[in-house]
Amino acid sequence: MTSTVTAGLTEERVLRLRDDFPILAEQPAGVPLVYLDSGATSQQPRQVLDAEWAFRTQRNAAVHRGAHTLAALATDDYESARDRIARFVGAKPTEISWAMNATDALNTVALSLAEANRAHADGADAVDPMLRIREGDEILVTEAEHHANLLPWQRLADETGATLRWIEVDDDGVWTTDAALAAITERTRVIAVAHVSNVTGLIAPVEQLVAAARAVGALVVLDACQSVPHRPVDLHALGVDAAAFSGHKMLGPGGIGVLYLAEALGAALPPARVGGSMITTVTMTEREFLPAPQRFEAGTQPVSAIVGLAAAVDYLEAVGMPAIEAHELALGERLAAGAASIEGVRLIGPRPGAERAGLASVIVDGVHAHDVGQVLDAQGIAARVGHHCAQPLHRRLGVAATTRASAYLYTTEDEVDRFLDALSGVRAYFGAGR
Template sequence: MSALALTAAEVADLRAAFPYFVRHSSEERPPAYLDSAATSQRPAAVLDAEREFLETANAAVHRGTSGAVGAATEAFEGARARVAAFVGASPDEIVWAENATDALNIVALGIGEANAGAGLGVAGSERYALGAGDEILVTEAEHHANLIPWQRLAAKTGAALKFIPVREDGTWTLDDARAAITSRTRIFAFAHISNVTGFIAPVAELAALAREAGALSVLDACQSVPHVPVDLHELGVDFAAFSGHKMLGPNGIGVLYGRPELLAALPPSRTGGSAITKVTMESAEFMPPPMRFEPGTQPVSQVVGLGAAVDFLSGVGMDRSAAREHELVERLVAGIAETPGIRLLGPSDTSQRAALAAVSVDGLHAHDVGQFLDEQGVLVRVGHHCAQPLHRAFGIASSTRASVHLTTTEDEVDRFVDALRGAQRYFGVEVSA
């Protein structure tokens, strides 16, 4: 056991801070919650922060001069500052979005606006010019949220969408990226950690490659920010997106990070009140970032809840949480490797993997596996995980994914592996050692 990792006793104390785990702890067979990669459970501190704001301080932020508005705005912007610090950024580099999908679309649609006439009059938007001969690069492993917006942008602008094929184990390398990036590459979008294989991309090196080629780097950080220490300035990416509900926070809140000069030149993809400085019947002028990208009434209580979530994670320590999760992933991968008839998707080398493991069980559909696991009280995700091209590369339609978080126990990991073996027996699948 790593000296840095959270101990079993500390994990037990942490679980006591989560109403979900407390509520189910008295059951004869408490559910093994192994679906944090989709949505994590929330500690009481997050639920309380959002509830307390709604009960005692709810008001319209950035609208009016009353003391109530001032207090609400202070809570809203204070959360922005804490979230920014959590990922090594500055508050003016953090834009609130509905979720990570929305955050990625803000970038893609904003670049589309920059290529539709005068870019809504935003100074410097010409830096986002795209057209025939230009290339947008992604990987075959991307979540649909980091693929479809770029497909649409390519179709709108005439740029070509290129992708880095995955290898047999679903991974790709720095050398693969180096071979794919050309002088025509304008955007390189990729995930920090794959939501199917758990593969950890060498982000800093990839961002440097993009920068050398004159391309923008766009990082899907949904599976990294909740699980490993992330410093976006050190990584050197141009844009990044992550979501609150995967990091102990509320639904309905996501985060877009962008370098200040890039946000300043990006036209807004949605327009309306509070994002503008001047409106006539013929035109509008827009606020500087981040407010330019936050029109309308904001999800204030969710922002406050997300601020509480990063406080909770910071109090635990992301280095200690990551060390603990690494031990769990090692246990998870070892159990799968010892079970004939189960194919692990992604790297078997756990130094290249974080937070999750997806499997294909020979002779069984993932939905049948998932239903059997659910009956055993093991809660996982089944399906294509919004990554159809990657599953197609594996030659399968779907998989069964278990994911861990700082509250996961060794027993829950073992129950998952045991339940997979139970599914094989239940459905009469023959396996050879």
């Protein structure tokens, strides 16, 4: 989704926000920390840490179980968090289910689709047409997907006999809207894409993909890990059928993810996992399940992490998602333009001047990404190196790894410039430019 960009965060406001993040004052390498790995895991403000601690020490109890006061208070916190997170992404509370992380949420969708079609293959009642995936059908992804949004669909294709197809990227790791629309056929049953690429920063044309999917009756599953934390996202407006995002990438705790299932899909899908809390009646041979969202929440949930995630959403809303988006778009352009101007450094993804998220991945000629990372780390710069859980993309680019700098609301222009200055000296340090 391309949002209307408003004024970003002033330098003064960013510096005030940074005071909320204790870890940013640390010096793990003996020099001031420049944290440019928020695309992997963001840092947490005191407000989130305090909210989770307060729940653990004042209201901790099993939710939706027991009649005592503490259990009722915990349940109120639990469902209030669901309401707040649903509002944050433009969804109904009944469309929001908890998962361990986004990977777990995406697996839940694929496993539930497999379960629905397994029942059909075993001669049970015909599967709902919305869920039907048969031999000869197609599942469409892109060549740039994170493994979390690729492996579940590989397995679903194997189990159903469907064909996994992908939208190819060019030499910069970019795929086009035209190529995506051309790949959607009458046989397409699922389209699974990242809203924002975690490697290239490409922002997908979700509305156009959804319109094309509707024309052929396909489901659209959105990996929203790199969009929900960084830009306004309205899942109803986008029209996707399912989406997933992780708490630890949006100022929240680890161990909690969110699965969005549009009302119709949530009502049709069978649960991927079964157990306590998601049933109405159980006998020794039969079981009946609760409606969504509880149908997809088997067992005890990480309630304190859910409370922490709700506090993170409150924090982001107080800062303002349009302002965060504008701030990061400016930093993304600064990263892209600066990296592209350094001799011997190859920028991956959209070219400078094209819209991209607030991250940039690069290849340094003659220097392995892990060595680049060590040079940066010695200067206090925490950046990601590796294949970023996107091996097919890196294989297409002809490299084993890239170096990625990813910004967030607490990132300053000075930190971006420190990264670029350090990056410009890498080849000379290793004698690669001689």
